[in-house]
Amino acid sequence: MLQVKRIREDKKTIVNGLRKRNWTARQIKILDDILKADDERRALQKQVDDLLAENKRLSAQIGQLMAQGKRDEAEQLKSQVATQKESIRQLEERSEAVKQHLESLLYTVPNCPHRSVPKGKSTEDNKVFRDWAKPFPTLPPDALAHWDLAKKYNLFDFELGVKLTGAGFPVYRGKGAKLQRALIQFFLEENIKAGYEEILPPHLVNEDTARGTGQLPDKEGQMYVCERDGLYLIPTAEVPVTNLLRDVIVPEKDLPVAYTAYTPCFRREAGAWGAHVRGLNRVHQFDKVEIVRIEHPDRSYKALMEMVRHVQRLMGKLELPYRILLLCGGDMGFTSAKTFDFEVWSGAQQRWLEVSSVSNFETFQSYRLQLRYRDADGKIHLAHTLNGSALALPRIVAALLENNQTPEGIRIPKALHKYTGFKMIS
């Protein structure tokens, strides 16, 4: 959520940002509605506060009069206070309504893209930040897609998943299962080496937590809900891990905070279409290792690049062809100020698959989380939050299987050998 203060003080920047997100002049008018609602809120607040102060003063007087035994005077004041109480109640009601209106308006405004974010309407306008310079692996014309390879080598089974749960819940088995475990282990170890503290959080969260990272109130439909207990299955480790610092004021010297976490991710995911969602390309439950950082605003963009480089190293070690995209305003997530996407080349599907998204949210998340730091002067400021996948498994697995298929079997990249215990799937 954007701060009203920022809209008031730096409206021009916000307007430009929203244009980058292809907001029309008419849509942008909402900023004026927000400022108007905020003016109203402040005026009402002043009125209420003044009346409350007056009442407080009178009540103290009543106490004194009672102590002095001046009952009649006290009674007189009592009725005066009682009258005011009614007008306070009415004002408070209005004030509450205005606040809610203001908040509902704010919820509709996405984060303001960083000035380096390119304009653009869709995925086609994303800038290739770093392309794959080397040739793609050459596969025989009869190369199999990962879903066929999975059948051939008995790595995972979608039908069994349907039997147990439903579509989009694969059952991994044998070397397929072990490959999952190896990847998770590999990612975690690499992240820990890079200075991230490992967190193993709960996989279900309460409403406050879901609200903290913005899953609620809008994106309720994308999560699985345990209604009876008021709990939500996490769509990403970002949710519990970022919330670790909800309502916390971190001393400046403790920044940056860096976490990594493996969790399964649960996504209800509305749309499903054609071959693009076949196999592991899109599932309801998948495994992901996430990295999260809490940064000083002055160095959050430096941190973003550090995270990008870190993910690059992971991709390199996996020996997979990849490219990095700088997302354009139109393709960026609602909460992000700047996002880099990592895509891996799938040789058999002949297309790029998104495997990681690394973003700086600036204060968009921390405002709602009330995640702040205290500087050397004791002043309190919102921290910047960043996160990225390092990495999401399914499409990595898809690319790994497809690109590395040989007549003898599927070759496992060297970096994984010590975790898999095997060098080939055959």
Add this chain to the structure above:
RNA sequence: GGAGAGGUGCCGGAGUGGUCGAUCGGGCUUGACUCGAAAUCAAGUGUACUCUUACGGGUACCGUGGGUUCGAAUCCCACCCUCUCCGCCA
């Protein structure tokens, strides 16, 4: 699931209707003393919203939400959470 105890500031812990945003102790910060440290002494030490050019004010917050009252941390109701014991269980 049953019984009991309890939820107050960074921590411990007072406070059972009026001047309590909250005694006190610890911690932390600053200053004094010291070559330095410890000890000691002194001062300071919540957050949000809001008014003011500023100095400095105002309001709210004692688990959450309601209620009683001129006035609530304090009384009443509901809910949530934590701890102890019992039951069940990996």
